[in-house]
Amino acid sequence: MKYAPLISALLFVILFITCAPEKAAYDKELGPNDGGLVYLTQATQSAGLLSLSIVLPAESAAKTISACFGGLGVPKDNITVEFEVDQKAIDSMNNLRVKQELPPYSPYPSESFSLDQTSVTIPAGKECSSSVKFVYKPRLFSTSEEYLTAYRISKVSGGYKINKPISSILLVVVKPSLQPIDPMNLSATADSEEPSESRDGGLTDLNGYAAAATDGKWSTYWHSARTPQTTPFPHWLLVDLGAVRYIGKIGLVRRTGSKSNVFKTFDVEASLDGAAWVNLLKRAEMSNVFTVEQTYLTATTRCQFLKLTMTSAYANADHTMLAEFIPYELK
Structure with a gap:
């Protein structure tokens, strides 16, 4: 057994070499x-x-x-x-x-x-x-x-x-192509509102309120004040786009089923800060047509706020309404 230590050492070396991890x-x-x-x-x-x-x-x-x-x-x-x-x-x-x-x-x-x-x-x-x-x-x-x-x-x-x-x-x-801005990113205020058009004061039924004009639903509508007294023309709707964007088109949808009190001529202005404004559309005209989105191309403009000013009506009325205001951005 005098070779036993040598054999053991040799086996150890062999095992070490064979078990060592390869690169x-x-x-x-x-x-x-x-x-x-x-x-x-x-x-x-x-x-x-x-x-x-x-x-x-x-x-x-x-x-x-x-x-x-x-x-x-x-x-x-x-x-x-x-x-x-x-x-x-x-x-x-x-x-x-x-x-x-x-x-x-x-x-x-x-x-x-x-x-x-x-x-x-x-x-x-x-x-x-x-x-x-x-x-x-x-x-x-x-x-x-x-x-x-x-x-x-x-x-x-x-x-x-x-x-x-x-x-x-x-x-x-x-x-870039023109895409409608997600209504979830929009908010709106107006010169006046008509809460009596809503069934629940605007909790779930937005009819009459400015928010209805940017909720993405043609079935709801904003209405300018008519009680206790009518607010005369011009009327305005101010829309916050939620971020600075490049606008190139505006879409408008009349209130479904209403044949009266529709505004005829309007202006659209744009602003980065809500204070300084530039004209996008001047004396534009909306057709007296139902359930059709009417679109208006504008100069490509960088802004966060849009203001729609309604200047005259088709009928002899002081108040007006709008189902949807749809701004399009370049993407």
Whole structure:
């Protein structure tokens, strides 16, 4: 048994070696010729297209871009990644638009955007770089045009290779569309109200109250005061949009079933603070038609408050009413 201690030691070494955890495949350090490729994370999403909103209250907004290393492991060296404008991608997209009988994208306006850096580093042993900020200024873009720019990985260091199909990112600004604002975000006041139109003083039945004009229901209505005495024209309805928005259209709905006391001409004004006002519509006219939303396009205006001033009626009456006031915002 003189070999027993030696055998035991040998078995211990074998067990230690066989039981020691192996380095996971994705933790292995890879050199430039070991199969890893550098790509843009955003290029793997939505076909590499990022949509930018220009309907924002902020002076500037940003999207982030980052470079990553893809492979069965991590890079063993720092990788410097450089970016440049991808004019080939821009031209390709515009050629496609022309074939589809669409106008080509407009270039971004001068001084409307910037990259905070044109190169980043993927650290050795890590998968991704820090983010590059693409900063743009929404107010320098027209809401009637569509814009495109593109960036791509132009160079990587250390002999590492680029995954070309996912190395470019398109940043597109599409024309915003007009959408009705959710009534839950709206509140309204008026020059006067008629509580007698409600069955319960406005607890659940809003008829007669200003709030009925922005509740999203055509079956309810606001009514100007007629008891104990009538308030004469002009009448006004003031709507708080709940936040600063870009308004481009107004919808009006007459009270269902009522043929009298409908206002005919009206003005609409907009304000950011409820104090200084600009005209959106002047001496506009509402048709004497039932159960149809009548819409009026306006100049795109940034505001939080809208004021509807009703200036005359179809009939010889002093009071008036409205089922729904529907503001549309650009989104």
